[in-house]
Amino acid sequence: MRSLYISLVSEFYKSRKTLAFWAAILLPVVICSLVSFGFYSSSDKILPLNYPGLMLWARYSGATLNVMGMLIMPFYVIFMAFSVNNIEHKNDTWKTLFAQPLNKFSIYAAKYIYAVLLIFICLFLFAALTFGFGYLLQILVPKYTFNQYNPATFLINSYSKLFLSSLGILSLQFILSLVWSDFLKPMGIGFVGTIMGIVTASLNWQYAYLIPYSLPALALRITKIKKGGDPLAFEVFTQEIYTSLIYATVFFVIGYFVVSKKSIK
Amino acid sequence: MSNFAIETVGLNFNFGNQTIVKDLSLQVPKGSIYGFLGPNGAGKTTTIKILLNLLQSPPDQVFLFGKEINRNRIATLKRVGALVEQPAIYGHLTGKENLINRCILLGIKKSKADEMLALVGLKEAANKKSTKYSLGMKQRLGIALALVSDPELLLLDEPTNGLDPNGIIEVRNLMIDLATNHNKTILVSSHLLAEIERTATHVGIINKGQLLFQGTIDELHLLSKPMLEIDVDKTGEAAAFLRQSGYEITDQTAKKIIIPFVSTKVSGTVNTLLIQNGFTVSSLYQQRKDLENLFLDITKNN
Numbered sequence: 001m002r003s004l005y006i007s008l009v010s011e012f013y014k015s016r017k018t019l020a021f022w023a024a025i026l027l028p029v030v031i032c033s034l035v036s037f038g039f040y041s042s043s044d045k046i047l048p049l050n051y052p053g054l055m056l057w058a059r060y061s062g063a064t065l066n067v068m069g070m071l072i073m074p075f076y077v078i079f080m081a082f083s084v085n086n087i088e089h090k091n092d093t094w095k096t097l098f099a100q101p102l103n104k105f106s107i108y109a110a111k112y113i114y115a116v117l118l119i120f121i122c123l124f125l126f127a128a129l130t131f132g133f134g135y136l137l138q139i140l141v142p143k144y145t146f147n148q149y150n151p152a153t154f155l156i157n158s159y160s161k162l163f164l165s166s167l168g169i170l171s172l173q174f175i176l177s178l179v180w181s182d183f184l185k186p187m188g189i190g191f192v193g194t195i196m197g198i199v200t201a202s203l204n205w206q207y208a209y210l211i212p213y214s215l216p217a218l219a220l221r222i223t224k225i226k227k228g229g230d231p232l233a234f235e236v237f238t239q240e241i242y243t244s245l246i247y248a249t250v251f252f253v254i255g256y257f258v259v260s261k262k263s264i265k
Numbered sequence: 266m267s268n269f270a271i272e273t274v275g276l277n278f279n280f281g282n283q284t285i286v287k288d289l290s291l292q293v294p295k296g297s298i299y300g301f302l303g304p305n306g307a308g309k310t311t312t313i314k315i316l317l318n319l320l321q322s323p324p325d326q327v328f329l330f331g332k333e334i335n336r337n338r339i340a341t342l343k344r345v346g347a348l349v350e351q352p353a354i355y356g357h358l359t360g361k362e363n364l365i366n367r368c369i370l371l372g373i374k375k376s377k378a379d380e381m382l383a384l385v386g387l388k389e390a391a392n393k394k395s396t397k398y399s400l401g402m403k404q405r406l407g408i409a410l411a412l413v414s415d416p417e418l419l420l421l422d423e424p425t426n427g428l429d430p431n432g433i434i435e436v437r438n439l440m441i442d443l444a445t446n447h448n449k450t451i452l453v454s455s456h457l458l459a460e461i462e463r464t465a466t467h468v469g470i471i472n473k474g475q476l477l478f479q480g481t482i483d484e485l486h487l488l489s490k491p492m493l494e495i496d497v498d499k500t501g502e503a504a505a506f507l508r509q510s511g512y513e514i515t516d517q518t519a520k521k522i523i524i525p526f527v528s529t530k531v532s533g534t535v536n537t538l539l540i541q542n543g544f545t546v547s548s549l550y551q552q553r554k555d556l557e558n559l560f561l562d563i564t565k566n567n
Contacts, residue, residue, distance in 0.1 A: 002372075006369055006370055006372055007370070009369050010366055010369045010370050013362075013365070013366050013369055014355055014358065014366055017357055017358070018357060087355070090356070091353060091354060091355050091356055092350075092351060092353050093353040093354070093355060095314070095317075095319055095349050095350075095353055096347075096349070096353040096410070098317075098318075098319055099317040099318075099319060099342060099345075099347055099349070100342065100370050100371065101339045101340075101342040101343040101371070102339070102370065103338075103339060
């Protein structure tokens with residue numbers, strides 16, 4: 001446990017000045033600010049539509065969520081998996097890392113957990129900023145109806161789904177970035193995978209859920225709406241989430257075997 | 266307890282079909298500075314990586330402090346500091362941050378970082394990004410990183426690579442200080458014999474993965490038999506004369522004759538003999554066979 005903890009502290013210490021770390025903060029800040037600015041500056045076009053609170057929140061948070069779920073999230077995860085490993089490839093530091101008196105599992109798990117944490121921070125900020133900026137918009141444009149509905153549960157549920165559904169991609173990309181030191185191979189495979197995921201998810205292919213890359217997009221589809229129920233209230237643990245978690249676990253274990261057999265040439 | 270800090274027993278290592286290390290039996294006594302010599306590509310770095318368990322060795326072939334390495338990886342690594350090939354440094358961090366990161370990993374006080382920077386003379390550059398370091402500075406930071414845990418055994422892979430003469434002398438003195446005053450064992454690899462000759466107490470010579478010589482530096486010196494070089498006129502006649510008088514001629518050039526050195530007395534006799542027979546001897550001196558040549562001889566013949 002101790003070696004896992006110190007490996008994790010070291011991961012943070014090493015990367016706190018890198019783009020990978022700041023991307024987790026900048027990405028939500030930039031995207032949420034842009035969307036909110038859009039809602040602020042074009043309030044004269046949105047107000048005549050007379051959305052009730054729930055619909056306004058759905059439109060507003062959907063603007064961020066849809067872009068995230070479809071495109072940015074898979075690429076962000078691919079980038080995280082890449083950069084956590086690339087810091088060692090680039091500096092040729094695998095050899096010193098593995099020559100430290102720490103067990104290999106800790107070193108590997110700390111890297112993985114760190115990537116998970118960064119994704120978590122990023123999505124948490126997305127949810128929090130969407131929530132906060134929504135109420136800020138209400139203050140700036142008093143005619144908006146953001147105050148009529150509390151989106152907390154909806155935001156927590158959707159971002160939790162997005163988070164859990166992306167772990168499958170993370171574990172898979174993590175192995176690719178661990179094995180290959182170059183940027184193009186994991187990125188290329190990730191890119192093709194993501195496009196495949198988007199296509200299969202939007203075509204509603206029945207086996208789309210078997211492709212890790214399509215899971216974030218699938219997870220965000222609102223499939224069943226109970227009559228008379230809140231359309232924004234939905235189940236978190238669906239088939240996509242289970243699939244993602246299974247993929248995440250399996251690839252995580254495979255990754256460990258790759259690490260433990262890794263010869264440092 | 267074993268008296269060897271490092272002991273390998275018939276170590277073999279292959280990359281695929283390619284044999285890198287063959288039947289290598291290193292014995293590095295505690296407290297020694299062991300010069301690990303060999304030309305480029307001889308298997309030095311591979312051996313050092315095996316000693317760090319970065320490359321998996323077959324079971325029961327590698328022992329550090331008397332313990333089998335694969336079964337005691339963490340306990341062994343706690344006692345070892347290493348500099349392998351190019352120093353592994355995070356370029357986006359400063360020299361000090363690199364050391365602090367290592368302190369975090371080792372669970373030791375961060376104040377150690379400043380101490381190490383002072384030791385290797387990088388105090389002024391402590392807060393400079395290490396990508397901006399010169400090769401020599403990187404090498405010194407690498408040594409600092411190896412030393413930060415105060416290890417009993419240091420594995421230094423060509424530590425003077427890229428250093429200027431001053432830096433080389435500093436590293437040399439540092440190694441001697443660490444071994445004599447702090448009782449550390451140092452294995453230092455190099456492809457330059459002159460480099461090792463000045464510091465090492467023990468020497469191992471490796472070529473194409475095989476150990477060709479292992480022993481103390483004095484034993485290595487013994488291998489190089491001293492010669493008597495005689496600068497004389499009419500070398501052809503002089504050589505013929507000496508041969509006639511029962512001396513063995515090792516080598517003969519336009520200006521000098523080389524015969525095996527036996528004793529100063531015999532050298533005197535040879536001198537007298539030559540002069541009495543009308544030859545002019547301008548100088549006569551004992552010459553040790555250059556170790557550099559010896560090294561080349563040993564490595565060439567295999």
